[in-house]
Amino acid sequence: MKTNAKLSCRFFRIHDISIPKMLEMHAVFSQYYHNADLATFIQDMNKKSGVFILKDKTAGRIVGFSTWNEVEIDYRGKKAIGVFSGDTIVEKEYWGNKAMHTAFAIKMLSTKLLNPSTHVFWLLISKGYKTYLLMTNNFQRFYPRHDQHDVELEGLVDQYCNKLYPDYYQADSRILDFGDGYHALKSDVAAITSSMCAENDNIRFFNERNHEWRRGTEMPCIGEVSASALWHFFKKVTVGAFRVRKARRLQKSMA
Template identity: 55%
Template sequence: MYEIYSGYYENISLELFCQDLGEKNGVFLVEDRSTKRVVGFSTMKTLHMKAGNRVVKGVFSGDTILEKEYWGNKALHVAFFFRMIREKLRHPFQPLFWLLISKGYKTYLLMANNFHNYYPSPERHCEKLEGLVDNYCERLFSDYYRAEKKILDFGDGYTHLKSDVAGITDDMRQRNVKINFFEQRNPTWERGTELPCIGEVSYSLILHYPFTLWKKLRRKTSETISAVPANN
């Protein structure tokens, strides 16, 4: 996992990587089906938050990386989706949210392209979701959260994507509203500032997502990797 991570990020160490991993309570390992080699991963942590008079559950996604040759593959999406169903069915009447902080536009698009109700969004503003972002950022990252800008700033020495990974071109800004919006909200992403996001895991999303995924997968002839959750 660290070998993959170190290939795409600057300002990292094995000690810090293991320390962060130890604070999580779950991980998805993505492996090549033919070789069984790990080609990516995503970490996760569950927590509870207050939303008015209700207690809601959040599933926080930490470090997420996939080797470049597998970009566009949906195995990790599918594994995460089934984990969300599992969490929702455990407490069917408790609101459930996906919590995400994004160094780059690809991570932001995982939420923006798949969730109906999410924040921040170029399409509409939701004060309820904005409040939950404040809640989990102040709880998990109180020393680094810049509430006025709605970003996390860990300083100049913080981990960030290497300069040749997931850059944003003028053509991408013009063609994709969501990529342009991400950069507007997190203009210093290249030095490692993170955009905190949240998406609501509703029953309508659970019912609709498989059809959306099926249409995307029809464009491909086969899947070459699979993702396996390694539970706590």
């Protein structure tokens, strides 16, 4: 991780994204994905309501982004909010930085506070294990997972996939298959090894469940946004930030 960079992450409505910003985002995206033509990228972006943009303020450039959209779903006979994440990418040298995760969590918290009596869920489709780990590492209740089978959340996955991607959802395997021309991770990005599967049950599960991820198939996921889940996340970020500052102070004292 690039520790000396000054990063900022801001949320923008899609209609507020300038052409230069869109081109810069596409340049980041095309570094890591095959079949990443500009026309399809812009078409997909226009289907979203907003995007978080991660910027290296020192270098003055965009180094990552994550999209945001809200979908109405039915939960126990009542209206619920599904916050849908589509494309998410961060340049490799910035992996591990929490600026984007924190901005996303703050907006998620705001959505929950503005709708206190409404259930909120994070809807995520994952073609790479790193994206899936964002859910396993930060949510208490989520689906799918290797150690539990939540039938209720499974039904919500079926619901939103049939609503958003009816032509591509494989209901038997619960995988989204957009075909061979869909953008897929390049071979040197987020590779999975046998030792990783042996050491981490979540990575093993992802690799087995979405075994064709290399050609771009997506594993749809869902997590319940609760006060305890958000508290757990912010506590981890605070502790992590404290440790980073402590390490930096130690480095300076030894210089």
